[in-house]
Amino acid sequence: MSLKMTRDELTRFLEQEFPQVAGDFAIEEVGDMRVRVRLLVGVRHLRPGGTVSGPSIFALADVTVYLATLAMIGPEALAVTTNCSIDFMRKPTAGVDLIAECRLLKLGRVLSVGEVLIFSEGLEAPVARASLTYAIPPK
Amino acid sequence: MSLKMTRDELTRFLEQEFPQVAGDFAIEEVGDMRVRVRLLVGVRHLRPGGTVSGPSIFALADVTVYLATLAMIGPEALAVTTNCSIDFMRKPTAGVDLIAECRLLKLGRVLSVGEVLIFSEGLEAPVARASLTYAIPPK
Amino acid sequence: MSLKMTRDELTRFLEQEFPQVAGDFAIEEVGDMRVRVRLLVGVRHLRPGGTVSGPSIFALADVTVYLATLAMIGPEALAVTTNCSIDFMRKPTAGVDLIAECRLLKLGRVLSVGEVLIFSEGLEAPVARASLTYAIPPK
Amino acid sequence: MSLKMTRDELTRFLEQEFPQVAGDFAIEEVGDMRVRVRLLVGVRHLRPGGTVSGPSIFALADVTVYLATLAMIGPEALAVTTNCSIDFMRKPTAGVDLIAECRLLKLGRVLSVGEVLIFSEGLEAPVARASLTYAIPPK
Numbered sequence: 001m002s003l004k005m006t007r008d009e010l011t012r013f014l015e016q017e018f019p020q021v022a023g024d025f026a027i028e029e030v031g032d033m034r035v036r037v038r039l040l041v042g043v044r045h046l047r048p049g050g051t052v053s054g055p056s057i058f059a060l061a062d063v064t065v066y067l068a069t070l071a072m073i074g075p076e077a078l079a080v081t082t083n084c085s086i087d088f089m090r091k092p093t094a095g096v097d098l099i100a101e102c103r104l105l106k107l108g109r110v111l112s113v114g115e116v117l118i119f120s121e122g123l124e125a126p127v128a129r130a131s132l133t134y135a136i137p138p139k
Numbered sequence: 140m141s142l143k144m145t146r147d148e149l150t151r152f153l154e155q156e157f158p159q160v161a162g163d164f165a166i167e168e169v170g171d172m173r174v175r176v177r178l179l180v181g182v183r184h185l186r187p188g189g190t191v192s193g194p195s196i197f198a199l200a201d202v203t204v205y206l207a208t209l210a211m212i213g214p215e216a217l218a219v220t221t222n223c224s225i226d227f228m229r230k231p232t233a234g235v236d237l238i239a240e241c242r243l244l245k246l247g248r249v250l251s252v253g254e255v256l257i258f259s260e261g262l263e264a265p266v267a268r269a270s271l272t273y274a275i276p277p278k
Numbered sequence: 279m280s281l282k283m284t285r286d287e288l289t290r291f292l293e294q295e296f297p298q299v300a301g302d303f304a305i306e307e308v309g310d311m312r313v314r315v316r317l318l319v320g321v322r323h324l325r326p327g328g329t330v331s332g333p334s335i336f337a338l339a340d341v342t343v344y345l346a347t348l349a350m351i352g353p354e355a356l357a358v359t360t361n362c363s364i365d366f367m368r369k370p371t372a373g374v375d376l377i378a379e380c381r382l383l384k385l386g387r388v389l390s391v392g393e394v395l396i397f398s399e400g401l402e403a404p405v406a407r408a409s410l411t412y413a414i415p416p417k
Numbered sequence: 418m419s420l421k422m423t424r425d426e427l428t429r430f431l432e433q434e435f436p437q438v439a440g441d442f443a444i445e446e447v448g449d450m451r452v453r454v455r456l457l458v459g460v461r462h463l464r465p466g467g468t469v470s471g472p473s474i475f476a477l478a479d480v481t482v483y484l485a486t487l488a489m490i491g492p493e494a495l496a497v498t499t500n501c502s503i504d505f506m507r508k509p510t511a512g513v514d515l516i517a518e519c520r521l522l523k524l525g526r527v528l529s530v531g532e533v534l535i536f537s538e539g540l541e542a543p544v545a546r547a548s549l550t551y552a553i554p555p556k
Contacts, residue, residue: 021192358505
């Protein structure tokens with residue numbers, strides 16, 4: 001299957017459709033059923049002690065599967081998350097960005113399923129893992 | 140088991156330990172293994188169309204199980220989420236708060252498990268359900 | 279919404295479509311978006327020590343949401359589980375049946391979502407909780 | 418970290434501790450934080466149409482993370498599953514075994530977390546994915 005959206009197209013789409021959060025994320029790489037996204041960690045993502053908050057990690061996992069899905073099917077702003085399971089495994093390192101590596105495991109007519117590993121930049125052991133399902137609106 | 144923290148004590152604890160987000164939440168009721176929390180929906184929680192964002196719903200579920208756990212064990216800022224499973228079932232109504240009803244199903248020495256139903260205020264059908272596990276630090 | 283299948287019809291449907299496992303389960307009560315199912319615990323469900331195995335608990339949760347869905351939509355053998363999240367919270371009591379209480383939280387055109395609490399008969403604290411999503415085939 | 422149990426030791430441990438199910442599984446490969454396990458599909462695992470049942474897929478995911486954990490910590494029969502999230506993505510092929518590839522993402526003092534991809538033998542697209550948490554008993 002070929003990509004329906006490039007990295008630049010996904011970045012512009014995010015800026016247009018989700019202007020409140022587009023500045024939080026940098027799309028680093030887009031491939032077949034894969035995407036890598038960076039959370040540009042700022043003060044609003046932090047908890048006391050400098051660690052990144054759970055909701056910010058969730059938001060990163062969520063946008064990453066969204067973008068991986070759109071890269072394959074084209075700009076469908078109305079794709080919605082139906083389920084997420086997330087394991088928080090280690091405290092993120094203070095003062096560094098988070099990097100999410102997503103792989104789509106299924107891209108069906110109605111549902112897409114992706115899994116995500118999230119890393120503090122520069123560390124090998126993942127901070128969190130997540131799996132998400134998106135419902136794709138009928139054409 | 141008797142409550143270790145009242146509603147007022149939980150509210151003050153949230154303000155002291157999590158000043159960035161305490162203003163988002165109003166603890167409405169605290170009971171034995173139960174708590175009800177309101178997300179005071181503001182512009183920063185919204186997506187285009189006026190619906191509450193997924194990360195905001197996650198944040199509400201997360202804080203609710205945290206507060207239900209602390210009500211039973213006392214102020215343990217270091218309790219951490221280890222797992223969350225969340226189902227997004229309906230689009231939240233625009234312009235109204237979200238209400239989370241949490242019940243703790245397990246309160247062990249090491250882990251607590253809670254389930255949460257989240258409603259748009261005034262509607263009967265839930266917007267989302269979540270189940271979360273917290274790891275409780277050893278004394 | 280009215281029920282499309284009674285308890286007896288669901289029992290017969292299970293016997294016809296899933297003869298391998300129908301004898302494991304007794305449907306105890308069927309209501310609007312609700313069902314209660316008993317796992318008739320036998321030797322094949324046990325682990326050393328007399329506790330019910332994880333896969334048997336999963337099977338009970340799974341069939342319960344299936345039956346709750348069919349009660350509402352009619353006999354659709356082809357409805358399939360797409361996701362399950364399950365928390366194992368306590369060791370089941372040896373030598374007693376398990377009882378699953380299921381509530382459907384969503385019954386959409388394409389997906390149904392149910393939550394299940396599972397109890398060792400006679401005990402108040404649940405052994406497990408689960409949430410499952412079924413995909414409903416198009417007519 | 419070095420392995421505490423070889424493939425042969427894990428196989429014998431399974432036969433001794435779980436004689437009811439040990440014959441269902443063949444441990445194919447054991448590595449650092451990794452294991453590959455085969456479900457020897459028999460009639461008792463099937464549903465009408467010849468597809469492998471959901472509980473059998475769950476059982477495979479469950480035993481695989483158990484074995485990956487024991488390989489790292491040694492024979493701890495009492496490690497117990499606390500959480501599983503599983504996505505069923507494709508119907509298994511009739512008449513072939515299932516292969517589970519597990520990777521441990523975290524091996525803590527109290528909890529281990531593993532993720533599993535499950536394949537019908539010979540097919541590239543996974544049938545299911547799962548993530549599981551085990552609680553490790555204190556020494």
